[in-house]
Amino acid sequence: MLFKTIESILKNFPKKHLYIILTGIVIVSFVSLFSNLNLVSINYESQKEERIPLEKSVFLSIDELKPESFKTKESLIKRNDTLVSILKKMGVSSDNIIILINSKNSHLLSKIKTGEKISVTTNEENIVFSIDYIKDFRTGVKAELIKDIYKIKSYELDIEKVKVYKTVRIEESLYSEGLKAKIPDSVLMDLVYIYGWDIDFTHDIRPGDSYSLIYEEVLVNGLKKLDGDILIAEFINQGKKHIAIRYELQSGKSEYFSPDGKNVKKAFLRSPVKFSYISDRYNLKRMHPILHKIRAHTGVDYAAQRGSPVRATGDGTVVFSSRKGGYGNLIEIKHSEDYSTRYAHLNKFHSRAKLNRKVKQGQIIGYVGSTGMATGPHLHYEFHVNGKHADPLKVKFPNANPIDSRERSKFLQHSESLVSVLRNYQSLSHLGYNL
Ligand SMILES: [Zn+2]
Known part of the structure; x- marks a missing residue:
């Protein structure tokens, strides 16, 4: 059958084309045979003798x-x-x-x-x-x-880590004065991340605020290669001190804690949607845009493009993931006995947002949409404390998990010694030593 088909194809082909094709086949098989042989001989050679005699052109001292x-x-x-x-x-x-x-x-x-x-x-x-x-x-x-x-x-290569101390008084911004003090960009970004949970850098900073920090520089063969991590930082914001200490946990992960072991991170992200703006705030006496009646707005609306990712603001378990009346597609996450959050009007659910599944802070659970009673694509976000509505923008978030009790005493030793190193640097710098 196959031969018949080939025969009929060949018969229908113009002679000239046929010759070209046949010549091609011969060349291809010859080349592949030749290169196979070549490979075989190389393998054979390498098994037999590790040192291959070189061609004259390569054989040079x-x-x-x-x-x-x-x-x-x-x-x-x-x-x-x-x-x-x-x-x-x-x-x-x-x-x-x-x-x-x-x-x-x-x-x-x-x-x-x-x-x-x-x-x-x-x-x-x-x-x-x-x-x-x-x-x-x-x-x-x-x-x-x-x-x-x-x-x-x-x-x-040998690497060496050296400690660098810097102290900065803020006149304009953490960033601009930090750069003037020659603190590398990546270190300043880390500083903003560490304190971003506690300090609102656009509204809370005052002239006269200050910060000091010790970070590492990584040297390879004596040359600076990388800006390493911040080991300890102290931020004085409107007279209030915030100290953050880096600590490597038994799990291998490093996190920042206050000297008494509280996590600098909060248990909740402030906003579940990046690249969004607040289109409606928490307001218990709001005129409803569709119903035109006074009706409490029990959450915050984040307007964003349809399909923008929605993130779980804290670790927890999905306790609702389905359609629910005016909420449209709704996810509810229970974070602890006291806290739960709701994400409404979703366009779609993420596959991990299934009933009883655990989710982590920052993980995508769904996408912005306008299902249910909504005038346009936005996320309606609710925060519940002890079963009651709370304003997600005003509620004081609890800190993320503190240092584990089994690691606490080791952490406290580490913390105490780092704080005293920082204090030494600060007093030397205060005395006018150029560090
Ligand atoms: Zn809303």
């Missing part, structure tokens, strides 16, 4: 390679790049590539990843002298041509 003619090219690894494709693009000969691939430990160079860097040093005849595959700021793989083989090994 370092002096003959003319170090003064070396050039180094660093490239960012792109999607679908392989070591072979990168070297080919640089004009490195197939012989040279085969020798590299057959060298011991060449597998270390076979799994290069997109986004990482590779730096290749060649001489003027494009013979590879060395390769440095840079995985991150401290680890990588190095290949070096020594005599007639490549020595390939992975390496890890």
